[in-house]
Amino acid sequence: MADCRKRKIEVVGGGDESKGREETHTFRKVIGNEPGDDNGSASESLLSGFKTIAVLRDSAREKNIFIHGKIDDQEAVVILEKTPIREESLPEIFKDSRLKLEMKNDIYSTYQLQPPPHLNEIKTTVVCPATEKHVKKYLRQETFLLEESGEDYLSITLPFIQSQSFSVQWVYNILEKKAEADRIVHEDPDPKVGFVLLPDFKWDQKQLDDLYLIAIVHRRDIKSLRDLTSEHIPLLSNIRKGGQEVIQKRYSVPATKLRVYLHYQPSYYHLHVHFTSLSYDAPGCGVERAHLLSDVIQNLEADPKYYRSRCLSFLVRADDGLLRKFKDAGRV
Amino acid sequence: MADCRKRKIEVVGGGDESKGREETHTFRKVIGNEPGDDNGSASESLLSGFKTIAVLRDSAREKNIFIHGKIDDQEAVVILEKTPIREESLPEIFKDSRLKLEMKNDIYSTYQLQPPPHLNEIKTTVVCPATEKHVKKYLRQETFLLEESGEDYLSITLPFIQSQSFSVQWVYNILEKKAEADRIVHEDPDPKVGFVLLPDFKWDQKQLDDLYLIAIVHRRDIKSLRDLTSEHIPLLSNIRKGGQEVIQKRYSVPATKLRVYLHYQPSYYHLHVHFTSLSYDAPGCGVERAHLLSDVIQNLEADPKYYRSRCLSFLVRADDGLLRKFKDAGRV
Numbered sequence: 003m004a005d006c007r008k009r010k011i012e013v014v015g016g017g018d019e020s021k022g023r024e025e026t027h028t029f030r031k032v033i034g035n036e037p038g039d040d041n042g043s044a045s046e047s048l049l050s051g052f053k054t055i056a057v058l059r060d061s062a063r064e065k066n067i068f069i070h071g072k073i074d075d076q077e078a079v080v081i082l083e084k085t086p087i088r089e090e091s092l093p094e095i096f097k098d099s100r101l102k103l104e105m106k107n108d109i110y111s112t113y114q115l116q117p118p119p120h121l122n123e124i125k126t127t128v129v130c131p132a133t134e135k136h137v138k139k140y141l142r143q144e145t146f147l148l149e150e151s152g153e154d155y156l157s158i159t160l161p162f163i164q165s166q167s168f169s170v171q172w173v174y175n176i177l178e179k180k181a182e183a184d185r186i187v188h189e190d191p192d193p194k195v196g197f198v199l200l201p202d203f204k205w206d207q208k209q210l211d212d213l214y215l216i217a218i219v220h221r222r223d224i225k226s227l228r229d230l231t232s233e234h235i236p237l238l239s240n241i242r243k244g245g246q247e248v249i250q251k252r253y254s255v256p257a258t259k260l261r262v263y264l265h266y267q268p269s270y271y272h273l274h275v276h277f278t279s280l281s282y283d284a285p286g287c288g289v290e291r292a293h294l295l296s297d298v299i300q301n302l303e304a305d306p307k308y309y310r311s312r313c314l315s316f317l318v319r320a321d322d323g324l325l326r327k328f329k330d331a332g333r334v
Numbered sequence: 335m336a337d338c339r340k341r342k343i344e345v346v347g348g349g350d351e352s353k354g355r356e357e358t359h360t361f362r363k364v365i366g367n368e369p370g371d372d373n374g375s376a377s378e379s380l381l382s383g384f385k386t387i388a389v390l391r392d393s394a395r396e397k398n399i400f401i402h403g404k405i406d407d408q409e410a411v412v413i414l415e416k417t418p419i420r421e422e423s424l425p426e427i428f429k430d431s432r433l434k435l436e437m438k439n440d441i442y443s444t445y446q447l448q449p450p451p452h453l454n455e456i457k458t459t460v461v462c463p464a465t466e467k468h469v470k471k472y473l474r475q476e477t478f479l480l481e482e483s484g485e486d487y488l489s490i491t492l493p494f495i496q497s498q499s500f501s502v503q504w505v506y507n508i509l510e511k512k513a514e515a516d517r518i519v520h521e522d523p524d525p526k527v528g529f530v531l532l533p534d535f536k537w538d539q540k541q542l543d544d545l546y547l548i549a550i551v552h553r554r555d556i557k558s559l560r561d562l563t564s565e566h567i568p569l570l571s572n573i574r575k576g577g578q579e580v581i582q583k584r585y586s587v588p589a590t591k592l593r594v595y596l597h598y599q600p601s602y603y604h605l606h607v608h609f610t611s612l613s614y615d616a617p618g619c620g621v622e623r624a625h626l627l628s629d630v631i632q633n634l635e636a637d638p639k640y641y642r643s644r645c646l647s648f649l650v651r652a653d654d655g656l657l658r659k660f661k662d663a664g665r666v
Contacts, residue, residue, distance in 0.1 A: 086393075118451065124431075126433065128445070260479070
């Protein structure tokens with residue numbers, strides 16, 4: 003059985019434990035232990051004795067699975083992901099695969115196709131030995147959808163937020179140009195309706211496909227959607243208009259190709275608005291978290307206290323203290 | 335070579351050309367030509383002579399590909415999608431797969447895993463003969479976000495919908511138990527507040543991760559969100575309560591793990607509600623298309639004509655006739 007500790011290799015650089023590295027599970031090419039070296043037999047047997055302890059997370063949409071287990075007596079994390087289907091492989095796949103009929107109706111029919119293994123590989127990553135930190139990093143936290151009434155907000159959520167002392171000093175640093183000043187693409191300095199606009203860190207700005215900017219308001223008295231009233235309509239309209247104009251001018255992306263929204267709950271409790279490309283399936287643009295800015299403005303125009311009084315749905319992770327508070331209050 | 339015209343099957347109902355069915359590329363179970371019938375040899379050869387004309391779209395994230403081509407001299411669209419990796423298949427996969435080392439660095443190593451074909455199937459759908467309409471439907475189109483006022487709906491969208499004669503006969507076949515009766519998991523037969531609940535075809539029901547059911551109302555006078563008024567609150571509440579209860583009972587999935595929503599614009603103009611697993615990043619659960627049922631009910635309770643009067647945002651494809659109508663009306 004392969005002992006994953008015994009491989010001698012020269013590591014180039016360091017920082018394998020970096021958060022970014024773990025999250026993207028990318029690795030540097032080995033020196034002195036090249037693929038094609040006679041590791042065939044060692045590789046073959048590496049997973050045959052793998053014992054699953056738990057599935058950490060999986061995605062039916064992305065066709066992957068993250069598994070905590072053991073290789074011999076070593077803790078390991080194994081990540082499997084189906085590979086994209088490439089056009090150039092199609093002729094061979096069609097020629098050499100077994101096809102099992104599932105159903106047929108008029109012009110439509112469905113099958114399970116079974117290609118030869120070499121045409122249908124699964125990308126596999128092994129972290130071994132894996133530490134508890136690795137296991138926790140990959141573990142998907144279960145999420146739940148909560149419904150928070152206006153009352154719940156005042157009696158449960160607001161006290162919770164205030165007790166957590168979430169620091170937004172980094173936001174103030176941006177607003178005061180103490181940090182990231184060179185990243186700001188637009189500013190309206192008005193203390194009531196003004197904001198700064200800058201690229202979100204998730205966007206590397208190398209393509210417009212995943213364009214992502216954030217507008218952060220200058221005023222410091224609005225934590226989230228819950229604090230908004232019709233008094234804030236000029237602010238919200240200014241962000242919408244100003245943000246769209248700048249993005250059109252600077253990136254040639256028109257308003258019809260933009261998704262402009264707020265999050266509830268937000269990641270941090272200082273009002274900010276997201277501008278993302280419509281072609282980008284941005285995390286957090288799902289209906290259970292995002293609120294289109296155009297809808298927010300409309301709702302406040304119709305009812306000045308819309309976001310004070312209504313029930314709002316939002317996601318919580320299983321380990322979120324706020325979920326515990328809702329449970330304690332008998333609201334879940 | 336299989337000639338897709340020669341298969342004799344009994345088609346129940348009609349309307350294969352319905353917008354909704356095409357968009358979800360879902361199909362009805364064949365009558366009189368069951369899977370397991372000796373179609374093995376016919377199936378085997380169906381794609382071996384497939385000739386690709388063009389790839390219509392593909393997704394590296396979702397591991398699928400939509401191909402326009404020919405089977406014999408027939409135009410066809412073939413859709414291939416890798417299947418999710420299920421925990422129960424892991425022991426066999428680990429035991430019986432070939433493992434090819436790509437690289438190794440300290441505790442990290444990557445491989446290509448090659449499982450036996452029956453453990454690594456590709457979901458395959460064939461539309462043959464395919465029309466130009468099928469090809470266009472699957473071709474990835476640029477999308478735009480439109481804002482439709484209550485006025486726009488009456489003067490542009492509604493006439494457009496009516497002019498298109500989108501058939502919902504297939505929906506009526508389901509409601510009348512002429513088709514898919516065996517797939518219905520729950521029914522409330524009340525003509526005013528009743529509905530049927532059945533799995534969406536996107537869900538193969540082999541795991542709960544991507545749970546997806548649809549509730550279709552019995553009454554036939556509600557095309558979409560736009561037709562809803564406070565008169566429909568009992569109906570909407572019944573769907574919400576009934577759907578959640580059945581899903582809890584049958585699949586042990588609680589309401590806190592469900593995303594329950596309507597689409598605007600919908601795929602077909604007969605009111606229906608989507609129930610998806612919170613853990614499933616379902617296509618169409620983005621804020622620009624989905625409307626949480628809980629929000630819809632709340633909005634109608636506050637304003638009986640909420641969805642008649644307000645501006646609604648929605649996506650249109652570049653080739654959508656409705657976009658052309660909005661442009662002609664100077665609204666884009």
